[in-house]
Amino acid sequence: MRNSALKVEDYNSNIGTTVAPKDAKLSMAHIYIAFSAFLVGAIAGLLQGLVRGGMIELPNWLGYYQILTAHGVLLALVFTTYFIFAFLFAGMSRTHGAFSDRLRKLGWTGFTVLTIGTLLAAILIILNEASVLYTFYAPLTAHPLYYVGLTLFVVGSWISGATLLGHYFGWKKAHKGERTPLFGYMTVATIVLWIIACLGVAVLVLLQMIPWAFGLTDEINVLLSRTLFWYFGHPLVYFWLLPAYIAWYVSIPKIIGGKLFSDSLARMAFVLFLLFSIPVGFHHQLMESGISEMWKFIQTVLTFVVIVPSLMTAFSIFGTFEQTGRAKGGTGILYWLHKLPWKDVRFFAPFMGMIIFIPAGAGGIINASFQMNAVIHNTLWVVGHFHLTVGSTVLLTFFGISYWLIPHLTGRKFTPFLNRLGMVQTWLWAIGMFFMSGAMHLIGLLGAPRRTAYTTYQNHPDALVWFEGIFTNYVTIAIGGVILFVAAVMMFYNFIYMTWLAPKGDTEFPISEPAEDASETPKVFENWKLWIGIAIVLILFAYTIPIYDMIVNAPPGSPTFDFLIK
């Protein structure tokens, strides 16, 4: 019986519902752009690692901060967003039926607007007119059209989001009184979170940065712009994380041949993410003046609350693992672990992501710890941190999703060959990340700054130690970066293989059956007006007074500084 649910052949013969072909096309369009951005972003990352280690110098037509901007934008924004929409469109078609032609057209409109925005931003990065990094902090100033590109990106994502919401609520209308499929519920939580989060960046870009960059206003309120950015910037990380959690809750139980531990707890975790991921942006601004200690502390407390749904997720997922392992005959305290499909990349890649989330989450708690933030703020520690969270937990889960999502969409087989490639890819990614992120964390504690080109600070001894340690060395980061690049190229090949080369056939889109307790899930979870209402109240509580203060007691503003980036 061991691992019986996992044999590739079993999977292929056990097809339930599929993604409608026309929806698959829309989903695949996102996948093409996601993986193209992934490859270019990975090349930029490799170059950064080698430059910082002092191993290569960039040609003079290519700036370090230019490739740093490209790396951040392409991987953190473009790859993630496109992959997420590919996954959600496909999943909603699989679990709620095909999109109507009208809605699908709206989905294509979202894709088009998103892509025009992406191309516009990409062109300006290539022209070195937008080397402001993906946080684009004022008063550094990019070409005005760069902000137009960002606006289109957000608008496109909203249109795509509206498509998903429309499909969900259409389903609900047609199935009055029924419990919505978990995939749809989680999609709605993710999209609502994204829309509320983007309000901050919409106000920032439309009301502050575009008029200022085009010269319609002379000055910008810098502190307000940073606050609006982080109002958006923190929930952004949950926009990356929640789709990974969807796969953990909805697809992984099926892949390991089990059932989700609890439906109501899964829904509750997503509601808590929606409520508590937004009113917490100040924990990114703990080290700056103009925000009082009290408001920083209040948002720090709210930041810690958002750890609770992650603890719940950890319990649910490992509960599912144990239940499944025991149902397959596993006994003892840990022996059931043997019953899990360790050799199946569709399980193993996300599982590696889950394991990495333990140190990643612990690091996050350190970062958010108020005065302790001074030790690590803007050091390489932070870069090490988010290469574990988004760069490992989220990405490894997305890779794990790819192994069934792409062949499912392209009508090809998930083959043992692909599985082996995937296993090697996962190990390489984890090993590369151990060296790169591990060294980043430790060098960060020694004071090495993030977002900084190669420098020895005129051979100052405090800076030279970053080049001299056995492990705490920029060279370790570069070695990790090279291993990661090899893993990234492998992943790109896997994408090519799954899209065009794998044998034709069927691969299942795994969706777990409802949990045992699903029928008892309280109705209140479906009351979106209530949750959105509470989210708004929390946001108003956390932000009204500090933002009022920033506007009313603002110092004179800042002019544009576009010459500093060229």
Added chain:
Amino acid sequence: MHLHRYEKIWLTFGIGSLVIFLTVLGVSAFAFGQQPPSHMAKVDPQNVRDAAPFDEPGLRQINETTYQANIIAMAFTYQPNKIEVPVGSTVRFHVTSSDVVHSFTIPNTNVNFMVTPGHINMAEHTFTEAGSYLVLCNEYCGTGHHYMQMTIEVVE
């Protein structure tokens, strides 16, 4: 809605730990004054040199062992870019920016804060060991960001 007994134990343990963490942070902040740098004073970022204390950037002695250092951060240096104090001195750094966002960071100390234009930020540090201390900017501020540094010489 049913919570499994183990989940109750797990969440109680988890939430309990978070409460302890937050209490430690809160007590050390509000009872012992270990607050993150959150200075509220403001300046006109386009005319920082017009008003005190940045009309005379540099070091000022306050009493026998305490100094105030008024420093302007700018792309891609600090003014002044070298100060010297005797070992055992406590230095209060008052820093603002005359252009974009910078930081004022002394590796291996807890002095590490953002310098946003329009605002003055500050931190205090007692230098108990002699030597040359590096100050660097760890917020990207333009093409020459990695050249932005100053030194603090702590002498016997």
